[in-house]
Amino acid sequence: LGNEDYHCCVIQTSPTSHFLTPHDVSAEIVAIHEKQNTCPTNCCCFPENLPYLRTLDAQGEYLGETKYVCDGCIFVPKFLVLDKYQEPKFLLRPDTCLGGLCMQCRCGGRQGKCCRLPFLIRDPITKEPMRTRKTADVEEEAAQVTQLWSGLANEVCFRRHAYHIAFPKVTTREGNDQLLCTVEDKLVLIGASILVDVALFEKEDDK
Numbered sequence: 680l681g682n683e684d685y686h687c688c689v690i691q692t693s694p695t696s697h698f699l700t701p702h703d704v705s706a707e708i709v710a711i712h713e714k715q716n717t718c719p720t721n722c723c724c725f726p727e728n729l730p731y732l733r734t735l736d737a738q739g740e741y742l743g744e745t746k747y748v749c750d751g752c753i754f755v756p757k758f759l760v761l762d763k764y765q766e767p768k769f770l771l772r773p774d775t776c777l778g779g780l781c782m783q784c785r786c787g788g789r790q791g792k793c794c795r796l797p798f799l800i801r802d803p804i805t806k807e808p809m810r811t812r813k814t815a816d817v818e819e820e821a822a823q824v825t826q827l828w829s830g831l832a833n834e835v836c837f838r839r840h841a842y843h844i845a846f847p848k849v850t851t852r853e854g855n856d857q858l859l860c861t862v863e864d865k866l867v868l869i870g871a872s873i874l875v876d877v878a879l880f881e882k883e884d885d886k
Contacts, residue, residue: 710742710866711735712873719878730878734870736863743768743867745874755782756879759803760871767803768864769847771824771871774799785825797825798875800847800868809847809859822847824872826880842872 713735718728730747741763748757752775760769773796774783784796799808800822811822827841846868847859860868 708737710737710869711739712870730874732870732874732877734867736866742863743870745771745867745871747874747878752779754780756875758798758871758874760867762867763863768860769809769868769871770801770803770806771798771875772801772806773797795826797821797823799823800845811845811848821845824868824875842876844868844872 711734712732714730714732717730718725719730726749729749731744733744734742736742743760743762746759746761748759748770750757755772755775758771759767760771762768775781776783782796784794786794801808809822810820822845824842824844827843846865
């Protein structure tokens with residue numbers, strides 16, 4: 680999808696991009712992320728047609744999906760992650776300010792963009808952020824999907840975005856960090872990060 684990422688007059692018509700090498704094309708498939716045509720994120724008039732992304736394994740078995748959530752706080756994007764049983768597993772939502780009406784951006788941080796919007800991975804019931812590791816930095820301690828600085832050329836010319844996913848963990852009695860999600864959950868969260876990028880940050884790039 681190289682040309683399509685940065686050239687508004689070029690679209691990809693072949694099954695694979697010419698930027699992929701033969702090795703890339705023949706590589707082992709780990710997961711498949713797919714969706715049909717949907718409305719944009721700010722179109723809450725058609726709740727049955729909001730953005731989503733379904734995740735399958737290499738054999739085509741359903742692993743889960745991510746759905747855009749439209750509620751009373753329409754200016755704060757939220758994504759609900761469902762497991763293979765269609766049960767809520769995670770909620771992706773940035774921190775907010777002004778009584779929950781506005782998104783709270785972050786500045787600085789290691790390898791982070793100077794201004795970015797981390798989507799914290801939360802418990803879908805309590806809405807509380809999940810932890811990824813114990814650290815003095817409260818922001819880095821939270822499990823999240825956040826943008827990284829991908830380099831001047833990628834940011835300005837090619838509009839290619841880089842993301843970091845910090846998966847949820849729990850501390851055992853022995854004091855060790857243990858992943859709170861399965862391999863299938865991790866694949867679905869990777870799909871969630873793709874949906875965050877496509878639905879919010881790339882919709883103006885590929886007109």
